[in-house]
Amino acid sequence: MTSMLEVKTIRKLSPNEKIPYDLLLLADPSVAVINTYLPSAEVYVLEKQEQIIAxxxxxxxxxxxxIKNIAVNPVWQGKGIGKLLLQDAxxxxxxxxxxxxxxxxxNSSIAQLSLYQRQGFEIAAIIRNYFTLHYAEPIYENGIxxxxMILLEKLLN
Incomplete structure (x- = not known):
């Protein structure tokens, strides 16, 4: 975890900066779907050595x-960065x-479901067939x- 000390703070992406689609596509495999929510949302990034890693x-x-999308570069996964992003959000x-x-x-995102619940999110609803209706190609994770879509929420006091 000492490498986390080198990570810069999470900051809002400025309007003139390039959208990190390479990372966003790790969590959402459709540029078309990503482009539906980006115009009305704010993008936050975490950098290390002037490179966006999350x-x-x-x-x-x-x-x-x-949180419409959350992703960490695979090289940096498993180091607490996802938890840090959820806490920042x-x-x-x-x-x-x-x-x-x-x-x-x-429903197939086992690691994400675990992480979100460990961070205080609770399952609030299930939108049946969301991914089969909104994505042209089938998505498989963990052999499932x-x-x-499993919707989770956390109350903010």
């Missing part, structure tokens, strides 16, 4: 803010006055077809 996207909806949402933060993931 990203998350926040979209506001009423009294809730949603929750803190930003709380400071901005939001009462709830939510995130959706696939990703069909349903």
């Amino acid at each position: 990203v998350y996207v926040l979209a506001k909806n009423g009294d809730t803010v949603e 929750s803190l930003r949402a709380r400071i901005s006055g939001y009462r709830r933060i939510c995130i959706g993931t696939g 077809q990703c069909k349903h």
Whole structure:
């Protein structure tokens, strides 16, 4: 974990900066779908040695803010960066006055479901057949077809 000390702070991507699609595509395999939520959302990045190694996207909806995408470069996975991003998103949402933060993931995303719940998110709903209806190609993770979106939420006090 000592390498985390070298990581710069998480910052909002400025409008003139290139969108890190390479990372966003790790969490969402469709550029078309990503492009539907980027215009109304804020992109936050984490850098190490002037290279973006992680990203998350926040979209506001009423009294809730949603993490639309969260991804860590595979080289940096398993080092606590996903946890750090979730904590940063929750803190930003709380400071901005939001009462709830939510995130959706696939039924086949075992590691993500575990991480989100360990960070205080609870399963709130299941959107059946979301991924089969919104994505042209089938998605498989952990030997399981990703069909349903699991929505998780956390209350921000």
